[in-house]
Amino acid sequence: MILDLQQLNPAGARMNEARLARIGEHLETRYVKPGKIAGCLTAVVRKDNLAYLHVAGERDRERSLPVGNDTVFRIYSMTKPVTSIALMTLWERGLFTLDDPVSRFIPEWEDLQVRVGGSWPEFATRAVDRPMRIRDLLTHQSGLTYDFMYATNIDKAYRELKLARAEKGYTLQDMIEQLAMLPLEFSPGERWNYSVASDVVGYLIERISGQSLPEFLRAVIFEPLGMTDTGFSPRDDQLERLASCYTRDSQKRLVLQDDAQASQYVGRGFFSGGGGLLSTASDYLRFCQMLLGEGALGETRIIARKTLELMVANHLPNNADLASVAMAGFSETHHEGVGFGLGFASKIDPVRNGYPASRGSYYWGGMASTLFWVDPLEDLAVVFMTQLIPSSTFNFRGQLEALVYAAMD
Template sequence: MTNLRDILDQHVSNGPVPGAVGLVARGDRIEVEAVGSVDVDGSSPMARDSIFRIASITKPVTAAAVMMLVEDGLIALDDPVDRWLPELASPTVLRTPAGPVDDVVPAARAITVVDLLTFRAGYGFPSDFSLPVIQLLFSELRQGPPQPQHVTAPDEWMATLSRIPLLHQPGDVWLYNTCSDILGVLIARVSGRPLPEFLAERLFEPLGMVDTGFAVPAAKLDRFTSYYRPVPEGGIELVDTPDGGWSSLPAFPSGAGGLVSTVDDWHSFARMLLAEGAVDGRRLLSARSVRQMTTDHLTRSQREASGLFTEGQGWGFGGSVDVAAIDPWNVPGRYGWVGGTGTAAHITASTGAVAILLSQLAMAGPTPPALMRDFWRYAAQA
């Protein structure tokens, strides 16, 4: 009978994944396996507490932090964000998505907090990366694969963003990624604290997420994995070493994909969501906020237009929501997301299930690789 170790080992032993850690849990029954090594040299075996760049599974954490501010009464979901982000006070919108970046019209309405949470603010990636305005997201904002030491500080980043038009009118279309980075800046400005400090105090410390943050301290670098990406001619190449881009705090802490973490740390966050916001008798979020996070907010046409990114899934706050059993691993109501560095994390409230996969090989594109799909299939049956 196939087990979790078999699933992971199949992809590590046969290449190209150097190593991986997987966690599948239902209630108190937890299965964790670590296979392979932290780098291609095989210098250290992968371990349960190995630290990974988790990329876009940062997004649900950022969304949870925003909901804390909502519950604090400091912001509301329907609030226009220009009170805290004046750079977005007068956005312009491309007349046509494929048009030149200077052919714009005024936005029909203000961008709201919920627009950002649902990725419908007008900023972000469509399926077509060749559009002129999308090239500005890559070149001017360093959107795309995480580059923590190459992104400007939040105020400068927002000033640059203000000069880039929206691809669509606020509320109309789901677009990927950029909204979570904007939310990171919003959290800092509303709370009056840097994003790393706010997350540490309100989420990481209460949940015991001791290895989660925007950088890895020197004392923990021996547990930090190297990071690779596939190359067109076959094989993989090194992108970042433990003493590289995540060895010091970045100027721009990315709410879209900047965190490092472990399977047990993200599991602590997942358990909080499954418990509808409570942990060890302490409530971090209300049940209502958790339900809002994990409920699909897209229209059918918005889901269909999301293309390769969500493969027809819905979107809650900071993560996708399965709306139908499209594939063997899809369970209606499953919430979570994937990270471009080779990570994935999901919860299913109806079954109390958690499935977390961390690897250090970047995805080649929006379509999840075979390792993820095999892992999800196993988790759905476990």
């Protein structure tokens, strides 16, 4: 069933309308009115019904433009699950296995090294203990990292090289060639570290499919699901609906990070499978409904039920949680009680995690504080959109979990 954002039915969703109203009250009172965020949109879907939809504040403070149901948001790392699903549609065709070495498709990575000392451009290295596998990219156990970690000499080298930066003319091939010059943080499979691995997944899609990443995502996911507002750059007709993105200065005041009317997203050539998509709440809800539908939305199947089951299972060694295997550093989730699959975090211990989403729920978020989760046990999906960098500023996920589950009848 494709939802109409004008048709609320909390009773059909078996949720308490008065308790759902607490969500908007909380967000407006605690965040929007004090100016901690410019605006936000929250949508709750359960049992094929739109239980709750709330918009508040402005998408563009400088021009006093309100958030609307059709506002276009930068979803950053909520791109990762989309890219991961896309790659696994190629796995379903038998075009690769999860244990294939990445060098099968990226020969430049045949002789990967691990750092043992030094800094850019003079690293001391050793050979990896085993080849990097495609599974390692999907589970963030590849040994790659992100430039914004500010934790090691490797992420410093990423910054020096401006790796994976969406500057004019920069491409996925440029990123692959830069990474070939750099050692890994650890030998593949040893640890978990949030990284540009999903950007590499996007590059693999291009190499395996023979299509550009935007073309492949459009043909395999966006058009079949009717996600007409999702892509890497805003169309001309979307610019007036694009939200501005904000960060905070030293006085904790909102300041522009990316102006909607002069956005760095316009005309980009670097298609980041890890963080490059723009989308709307309506579009991303369709993606979530497909996930709730075990890989299908109505009669449209994107991925097989068993493939999705494999993807959202915990792939960390010995069913560990992130707290026991992750390098210290940023991710889009708390580490306790959380496993990781092929592109999704998964709740493996709600008690240890401290929040009420069911065991087996899965999710991710984005750098500008957007988030989603899917809870198959409760037939529930939640999408939250705002535009505040970094996502670690406020614990929106934990607060929304408490508010949403408290509204269930």
